[in-house]
Amino acid sequence: LCSSEAPRHELVAHFPSLTDRCVVMHPPVSLFAEEIALACEPEIERGVLARYGVHPSRYLLCIGVIERKKNVRRLVDAYLAVQHQLGIPLLLVGWLGYGGHEIERALASGNMIHHLGYVPQLDKIVLLRNARALVFPSLYEGFGLPPIEAMQVGCPVLASNIPSVAEACDDAAHLIDCRSVRQIAEGLLEIAEDEPLRTKLCARGFRRAEQLSVEAYRHQLGSLLAEYVPVQSWRPLPASPLASPDRARAVL
Numbered sequence: 353l354c355s356s357e358a359p360r361h362e363l364v365a366h367f368p369s370l371t372d373r374c375v376v377m378h379p380p381v382s383l384f385a386e387e388i389a390l391a392c393e394p395e396i397e398r399g400v401l402a403r404y405g406v407h408p409s410r411y412l413l414c415i416g417v418i419e420r421k422k423n424v425r426r427l428v429d430a431y432l433a434v435q436h437q438l439g440i441p442l443l444l445v446g447w448l449g450y451g452g453h454e455i456e457r458a459l460a461s462g463n464m465i466h467h468l469g470y471v472p473q474l475d476k477i478v479l480l481r482n483a484r485a486l487v488f489p490s491l492y493e494g495f496g497l498p499p500i501e502a503m504q505v506g507c508p509v510l511a512s513n514i515p516s517v518a519e520a521c522d523d524a525a526h527l528i529d530c531r532s533v534r535q536i537a538e539g540l541l542e543i544a545e546d547e548p549l550r551t552k553l554c555a556r557g558f559r560r561a562e563q564l565s566v567e568a569y570r571h572q573l574g575s576l577l578a579e580y581v582p583v584q585s586w587r588p589l590p591a592s593p594l595a596s597p598d599r600a601r602a603v604l
Contacts, residue, residue, distance in 0.1 A: 353377050353576075355495040358516035375576060378520065380569035381500045381561050383477060388505060391477035400478040404443070404468060412442045412540065413483035413507075415476065415498045416490070418467070419449030423489045423512070423530050428458045428465060430536035435464055438544055440484060445471050481505045485543040485550070488512060489530040496520045500564055503557030508550045510543040522563075524556035 353375055354360035360374045390396060401407065412431075416422045424444065431442045441464040448456075448467075459467050471479065480486065486502035488511040496517040499509045503524055511517050512530035521527070526549065528539040542549060562568075 355379050356516045356519045358514075358519065359494045377569070377572055377576065378564055379495055379497065380566040381504050381564045382497060383501050383504050387473065387477055388481075391474055391481060391505075396474070397478050397482070400475050401482060403475070404466075404479070406441065406443065406479075406482070408482040409484050410440050411483060412438070412440060412485055412487055412544065413445065413479055413502075414442065414487045414489075415445045415480075415501075416488070417446045417449040418444060418452040418455065420451035420454070421490060421492045422446075422449075423491045425451075425454050426530070426533050426536055427487060427489050428455050430533045430540060431465065432458065432463060433533070433537045434541055437541060440464070440544065441466055442487075443468055443479065443483075445469075445476065445479065477501075477505060480507050483507050485510055487540065487543075488517065488525075489528070489536055490514065490517060491530055493517050493520075499525055500561055504561035506554050506558065508543055508553040509557065510539045522556075522560050524553060524560040526553060 354363060355376075355378065357376055360376050363374055364371050391400075414424065414427060418424050427442075431438075435442075444459075444465065444467045447470055455467075459465060480502050483502075485508045486499060488496065488499050488509060490496065490512050491514065493512075493514065493516045496511070497520075499511050499517065499521050502509050503521075509521060509525040511521050511525040511527055513527040514530060517525075518527055526539060526543050529535045543553075
């Protein structure tokens with residue numbers, strides 16, 4: 353199973369014998385309805401926003417490990433070029449990874465870029481729900497779930513136009529050339545200031561997230577298994593030796 357056509361093409365390029373055995377199945381959006389409902393509680397929402405010192409729709413958000421393939425260096429350069437026109441901060445959520453040191457100077461320069469590091473799942477959902485937009489300028493992805501999570505909670509998305517991310521987002525994101533600082537900067541201004549664009553992206557985003565629901569994925573996976581694995585050949589897995597509570601306690 354490949355998460356999009358892009359990794360499928362890469363796999364087949366290295367292993368041509370797998371051409372007829374590779375199937376593309378987009379992963380489902382990973383936010384549960386119960387989590388979203390909890391994040392919508394006014395008291396929780398106010399508490400999370402206050403914790404990070406931000407206000408609804410008054411910040412841009414980037415989620416992912418701070419590493420070279422995520423293209424954060426170009427995003428930072430683009431943001432710094434237009435930060436005074438934007439007038440809102442850029443929040444970076446994620447651990448520092450390979451190449452993350454490249455932006456440390458920008459983080460320490462007294463601008464409006466704030467690196468939050470890792471945040472809990474509930475905090476992430478609240479931040480997504482209230483962001484002006486999610487910015488996802490990645491250079492390489494197998495698919496790209498953060499944009500779909502943003503769409504699920506009504507957050508407009510500015511994303512890279514690389515094949516895998518474009519496939520994931522379909523027509524529900526504002527796509528830009530991720531290797532062009534100028535295009536990223538222009539995209540930031542457009543996604544922040546163009547209300548008709550934001551409204552259109554939100555509507556399309558909800559539709560795209562529904563297409564990538566867990567229920568849709570379960571149906572696709574079931575159909576695939578039925579095609580390749582005859583139902584009569586399915587056998588239940590043997591019980592785990594730790595299945596018995598007494599046995600588990602004895603091992604512990």
